[in-house]
Amino acid sequence: MVTKMDIKAANFREYGDVEDYCVSGDNMADTPGVREEGGYPGEEEEEMDVFAQLEQKEKDLRLAAELGKALLEKNEELEIKNGQIIEEFAQKMEELEQEKYELFLRLEKKESEYENTIKELQYDISQLREELQSHQQQGSTRVKESSMAIRELTLQNERLTEDMRVATLREEELEAENQTLREKISARSSSMHAHVGQLEHLQQEINELRSKRQELEKRHSIVLEEKHALTCSLEESQERILMLEKSKRDVEQTVQNQERDLLELQENNVQLQAQLHHMSTNLVTSSHPSKTQSLSLFSEISQMSPDHISPVTSPDSSKTFLHDSDTSGGSFLADLMEEDEYECDDDDIYLTSPISQLPLHSTLSDSQFLENFQYSSQLYHEDKEVMEESQVCLDGEDLVSVSELSKHISDLKDDLRGAQGDLDRLKQEMTIRDSQLEQKTQELKNLTGKLSLQHDALSAVQQERDRYHSTLLREGCMTEHEIVQQARQERDFAIEKKNKMEIQLAESKFELSSLSDQLMEAIQQKMALSQELEQWQSDMERLFDVHIEKTFQNDSNRQEVCQELKKSMQGMRKSKSAINFSTYH
Secondary structure (H helix, E strand, C coil), rough: CCCHCCCCCHHHHHHCCHHHHHHHHHHHCCCCCCCCCCCCCCCCHHHHHHHHHHHHHHHHHHHHHHHHHHHHHHHHHHHHHHHHHHHHHHHHHHHHHHHHHHHHHHHHHHHHHHHHHHHHHEEEEHHHHHHHHHHHHHHHHHHHHHCCCCCCCCHHHHHHHHHHHHCCHHHHHHHHHHHHHHHHHHHHHHHHHHHHHHHHHHHHHHHHHHHHHHHHHHHHHHHHHHHHHHHHHHHHHHHCCCCHHHHHHHHHHHHHCCCCHHHHHHHHHHHHHHHHHHHHHHHHCCHHHHHHCCCCHHHHHHHHHHHHHCCCCCCCCCCHHHHHHHHHHHHHHHHHHHHHHHHHHHHHHHHHCCCCCCCCCCCCCHHHHHHHHHHHHHHHHHHHHHHHHHHHHHHHHHHHEEHHHHHHHHHHHHHHHHHHHHHHHHHHHHHHHHHHHHHHHHHHHHHHHHHHHHHHHHHHHHHHHHHHHHHHCCCCCCCHHHHHHHHHHHHHHHHHHHEEEEHHHHHHHHHHHHHHHHHHHHHHHHHHHHHHHHHHHHHHHHHHHHHHHHCCCCCCHHHHHHHHHHHHHHHHHHHHHHHHHHHHH
8 A cells, every 4th residue: 555655755756846846745635535544445546646647747847848948048039139239339339429529529629710709809809999099089180170270260360350451342251251250159159158167067066075075074073082982981881890800809808708707607616516515415414403504604594594595496384494494505506506507508609609610810729729618618517417416416396496497597598599690690691791892892993994994985086086177177178078978977976976975974873873872781781780799799798697697686695605706706817817828928
């Protein structure tokens, strides 16, 4: 029995191609009666069908071979045709190259012909110009001959008058000739009168131009005066800028004073920290009020006026005297420490704000500035640590008062930052205004240069007019019509040039007025900015004064504390001034 797998293996070995094997497999799947081993009794018929299919496949292969051969022949024919087409294309390209070369030769020939024609035309133009010059010379000679003829006629008239006295017979003929000559003379005299009138009209126009020139010179002097006034205003603005720089230096000095105060307050903070540590140890070891009263200065202050020292938290009546003194002393210490923290924060803000980055003409070097900045930041962190330790020692009510006071101080810090930001913005606007002012002054210089150029051009026009007038006086041999035409042309040209100069002068005056207005506006804005800066400085000073007064307004012993602080501050200032003097020199 032949199985289905044996048939598939035989087909694969016979065809040796996967595609033919797949096609034969499909045909075998379509033929009925093929089963597995141990199938049905019609297996011999199935084998016959398989052989028939194999024969059919062989026929198909023969047909495919014939078709491939035909396709190869067709491909050879197409290659032959492609070679013919390539040869034809090459021939056509050679023909086109030849035509291109012929066209190039024709183009060169045409260009040479065109150049020859241009040379011929230029030669003709030169000949025509020579002929025109010769005709002009002939015309001038004819004019001279006509003038000579007129002179000869006048001489002849004189001779005829003398002959009239001698010969009375020819009196009628001489009278007729005399009449004709009189008519000619009258026509000549009328034309001369018209020419004189035109010359008078030109003289009037020249006088008008002179008057306008004087007006322009007056305007120029006015513009120079305005320029002088603007320069004066510019100098005033520069003086104001110097005053502002001086005020900035004063602000820098105040900041340095604040740094000195900060150092003094930090020393006081160290002392208060020691006292706070001593008081906290005593509070832990003992709970009796009499012991706490005799240990520290703050407990004595709390016994004297506990309600005045702690303005934020008021103790209840049910609490003990020990708790009153403890809370009052703690709130006072919290006030001082929060004030010290506020001063440190202000100093840090000043050092890190963009205002400190502006050039304030400081005499400190970079290394000294960095040392001061590092020292102030170290003190600030130490003050922070002291505050954290002091807040741990305080009770709940003191923490509430400290939080409220810190909130108030943070609000003041925000106001101070906003004011510093406004100052930075105002300084930036001032720098922008200064640059705009310099630009306006440069434009003003350019306009004055243009005005001087226009004045030079006007003087050149006047010189040209005088030259034309002198040429007119010299060329008396020209005919009256030519003289009148030339005078009219020169008059029209002068009027047109005068109108252009007036338009340019009006434009320059308008630009000058606009620039002066802009300059005045910039000066006014700069004045307003300087006033705002002064107002800001006064507000800052008042804010510092109010803050210091608020920190000590509820203290009964404020005068004593202030005197002690002033003494310590004076000592610190003297020591720091000596140190600064030694570092500077």
